[in-house]
Amino acid sequence: MKAAPARIIALLLAPLAVPPASAGADIPTLTICGPDGSRKTLGAIGELPAALAGVTGDGDIRVAVDGRHELREAMHLSVRSTQRLILEGGPDGAVLELGALPMEGAAVCLEGGSFELRGLALNHGPAWSLQVSGGVRYYLRGLRISDARGGGIVVWGPCGVDQDGPPGNRIEGCVIGRFNTAGAKWTHDAISVRDNGALIAQNIIRDSPTETMGIRVMGAGNRIECNLVESVAAGDAGGIYLWAGEGIYAAVGNVVSSNIVAGASRGIYLDDGTCAARVEDNYLVDCREAAVFIGGGRDNRVDRNVALRCPILAHIDNRRVGWRDLPEKAKTFSVARTRLADALRDSSVRARLVEGGLDVRAFETLDESAFNEPAGNRVTRNIVMPPAQEIRWQNYARPDQPLGGAATDAKRPNRMGPVPAGDWRVPSGDMPDVRDLLRALPSP
Numbered sequence: 124m125k126a127a128p129a130r131i132i133a134l135l136l137a138p139l140a141v142p143p144a145s146a147g148a149d150i151p152t153l154t155i156c157g158p159d160g161s162r163k164t165l166g167a168i169g170e171l172p173a174a175l176a177g178v179t180g181d182g183d184i185r186v187a188v189d190g191r192h193e194l195r196e197a198m199h200l201s202v203r204s205t206q207r208l209i210l211e212g213g214p215d216g217a218v219l220e221l222g223a224l225p226m227e228g229a230a231v232c233l234e235g236g237s238f239e240l241r242g243l244a245l246n247h248g249p250a251w252s253l254q255v256s257g258g259v260r261y262y263l264r265g266l267r268i269s270d271a272r273g274g275g276i277v278v279w280g281p282c283g284v285d286q287d288g289p290p291g292n293r294i295e296g297c298v299i300g301r302f303n304t305a306g307a308k309w310t311h312d313a314i315s316v317r318d319n320g321a322l323i324a325q326n327i328i329r330d331s332p333t334e335t336m337g338i339r340v341m342g343a344g345n346r347i348e349c350n351l352v353e354s355v356a357a358g359d360a361g362g363i364y365l366w367a368g369e370g371i372y373a374a375v376g377n378v379v380s381s382n383i384v385a386g387a388s389r390g391i392y393l394d395d396g397t398c399a400a401r402v403e404d405n406y407l408v409d410c411r412e413a414a415v416f417i418g419g420g421r422d423n424r425v426d427r428n429v430a431l432r433c434p435i436l437a438h439i440d441n442r443r444v445g446w447r448d449l450p451e452k453a454k455t456f457s458v459a460r461t462r463l464a465d466a467l468r469d470s471s472v473r474a475r476l477v478e479g480g481l482d483v484r485a486f487e488t489l490d491e492s493a494f495n496e497p498a499g500n501r502v503t504r505n506i507v508m509p510p511a512q513e514i515r516w517q518n519y520a521r522p523d524q525p526l527g528g529a530a531t532d533a534k535r536p537n538r539m540g541p542v543p544a545g546d547w548r549v550p551s552g553d554m555p556d557v558r559d560l561l562r563a564l565p566s567p
């Protein structure tokens with residue numbers, strides 16, 4: 124993964140990728156190869172769900188798609204537990220036109236079995252261009268989603284170490300641009316994943332200056348790394364966003380690492396009590412409010428990031444203690460605390476919570492008010508260019524009173540430095556890994 128940020132930067136100014144054109148590229152074809160070697164050609168992609176139901180045998184089912192296909196109704200795909208569907212664009216490129224679908228719902232729905240989708244373009248999608256149901260194994264690679272009226276990819280799976288699901292799911296190398304053109308608020312993200320142990324890596328997300336997220340992650344033990352998120356997330360939104368609602372104390376151990384977020388309101392946003400996340404080695408540029416925003420959570424680690432032209436390195440507030448203007452939030456935090464108590468009765472779940480970075484001893488020894496304080500957060504070894512506010516503390520419970528806390532470490536200080544010369548895309552010639560960028564900076 125070391126060279127991934129350099130590859131992302133090389134693609135930064137490129138237009139959204141489109142399938143290569145060739146003679147007959149717009150002529151739709153679709154061929155199914157069964158596990159036994161049988162072949163069948165379909166006249167339209169809408170025939171695929173029924174055709175899959177007739178495929179027997181265990182193993183891989185390969186579906187090659189070429190040309191331009193138009194969906195007139197949502198496509199629901201399912202295979203047996205002993206089968207895997209590999210749906211891929213052919214050499215002439217595969218385009219799914221989704222503009223005829225009603226806005227509500229998803230266009231392509233993966234609902235049962237194991238799937239690998241790669242090399243497909245999905246245009247003008249409805250609420251979601253692609254939806255993955257809970258329990259489905261998925262590997263999404265090299266998808267191109269553009270001009271979506273709603274969001275790009277949504278996954279509905281387990282959320283927290285106390286819930287089980289298939290491991291090893293991945294979303295890699297996808298390009299999603301000009302999404303949420305309908306301008307919805309707090310929904311229709313480019314990628315929205317509720318899952319445990321998923322990898323979201325080397326994706327390019329750009330061009331949606333609306334109040335929604337570039338990458339939203341809900342769940343435990345997910346890795347969000349080496350993605351580029353540019354010119355998204357206006358207002359109360361984040362380029363990369365973690366949240367889990369009533370599962371905040373079980374959704375631990377997420378790692379946000381070596382990403383580039385540019386032009387978001389809040390670069391990396393840990394919302395409404397998100398706990399025990401690691402935010403490290405990211406490059407955060409022109410984040411209009413804050414590079415990292417910690418909304419009341421505890422035991423989060425913000426380490427070795429570069430914040431360029433961001434007015435605040437890290438925001439921390441105490442919303443779990445009490446939010447005067449939104450009393451209904453207290454119910455969510457109370458239910459989350461009850462769920463944590465239930466989870467801790469299982470020794471194996473308790474071990475996973477500890478491994479994920481949550482200080483469960485604090486829960487077991489502190490009353491609810493003290494436990495809800497934003498304690499245990501650490502903001503260390505980051506670089507801020509030019510000098511800006513290191514940490515902004517905000518008192519949600521008593522806005523008329525200041526809030527203080529301890530999140531820095533004198534042994535691992537954050538540093539302020541000058542703005543590097545040249546365009547931010549090439550701060551030191553060929554964009555290095557963020558770790559190398561940190562090491563190369565001179566001491567102030």
